[in-house]
Amino acid sequence: MTAPILSIRNITKSFGGIKAVRGVSFDVHKGEILGLIGPNGSGKSTLFNCILGQLQPDEGSVEVKGVPVTGMRASKLNRLGVGRTFQQLSVFPQMTVLDNIIVAGQEHKGTLISRLFGPTDAGLTQAADQLIEFFRLTHLRDTPAGSLSYGQQKLVDAAMAFMAGPDLVLLDEPAGGVNLTMLAHLKERLVAYNAEHGTTFVVIEHNMEFVMSLCTRIVVLAEGAIIAEGSPDEIRANQTVIDAYLGG
């Protein structure tokens, strides 16, 4: 097996007297689509924030491609090849879809000074157009992102995460609030991107149908600790998971 692209070791995080995450460790390998599931308050988002540098864990470490990134600033992490989407809508509403996508890639082109003296689009219009087409948003290319429907903004959000050609993308509840048609479209696009580019995904999601059909491996958290890990079929059949989360 290849070296893990994401390695989480013994992450622990407390808020006052509440232990949100208790010694969580797991690896994610290149090309995997890992689902991170669990009931509300199980520590998924806290773990996500610890991985992405938004929270400093009390204990433990995070490595991306063998590089220690614990507490690293989000912008540096992104330049290391880590993209993410947010649970809440997170586009730049007054900017067009095209500009949203370009801004997601421009920081990876040249230096601060060369960007000022270079082309206004940082030479990214063609790449952005390809991504916009991939997510089937071409007809909305020049529309301010804030005026799109919820589902379409989720697609723009996802497209932004892919613009810099990341090796690893963390998706925080991508299915939340998205209608069924759009959800199927989103899933199909994610699978296609994974197959085409070999990009690794870590997905937090409550929509079990979405997770089970998208992910190749699933980690289940409850009360801040891992209670199960395995393929979707193994997780569906796991009695501990059924009792703690899935229900009978």
Next chain:
Amino acid sequence: MRAYLSWLLIALLLVLAILAPIGQGNYITYVLTSWLVFSIAAMGLNLTLGYAGQISLAQASFMAIGAYTSALLTLAGWHWMAALVPALLLCFVVGLVLGYPALRVKGHFLAFVTLAFNTLVFLVLRNEDWLTGGNYGLSGMPRPDFGFVSTMKQHNFYYFTLAITVVAAAIMWWIVRSPWGRGFKALRENPIRAESLGVDTRRITLLAFAIGSTYGGLAGALISPLVQFIEPGSFAVGHSLRILLMVVVGGAGFFFGPFLGAGVVILLPELLRFTEGYYLIIYSALVIVMLVFTPRGLIGLWGMLRDRFFGKPQIRADVEQGPKLK
């Protein structure tokens, strides 16, 4: 077609600016020059506030730094153009330093930090009279002389200021259309998302302050030879609020907003002088009405009129067909 119209509009405005002082006396030309100078200061604040979303109530203090630095150097025998370089550099560096609190505090708190900075600069200018002349200020600063043409005459100084304004506006146009401009807007609209996409929000925040402050310094360096007298009261907090008003009235985050806003704040009181003692009341009422009905400024008013008379009904951008009632 739209780009062609934009260039036509810019050319038309430039021709109007060239023709404006012709046949006018010294006072009107002085007021027009003030409009250009404050347009530059407002352009800088528009970058910091309008594009990058960082509130600053200290633009007048950067005008002060630019004005006093250039005044002291020109009084010591430097040419204005040579004095401009250290004046702008100083404003850039001080602006960079003022940007640091913006990395820690946001919104109203940042407004108070910048307001305190403006007060601090005012007190230094008033109390350090060995350098600044204290309350008496500095006077007799020469206007730039280029050998073949002197700017001592009011009309000449107007055209000199217009040339500087065009260059400053062109540089600003270039900045806001570059990837930096996109970074500034991303910072304004969603800093957490911007950071997650690799935008170094710390660096871009500091740059927004430093560049905006440099424009304030440029305006100050022009005020000094324009009035040929500077004193601390000309750069007090009230003046920073006035520049903020220019940005808001014109339209924050729109390239031409500062020019319109400075026009309203500088020229409108002059146009209302015939109302004698009532002009400030009418001026204030007009500004209030303007802000209530066009919260996005005068540029926003154009957008509202365009949507009202030429816009097609639209529920959402992804719905091609407009609403239909049976």
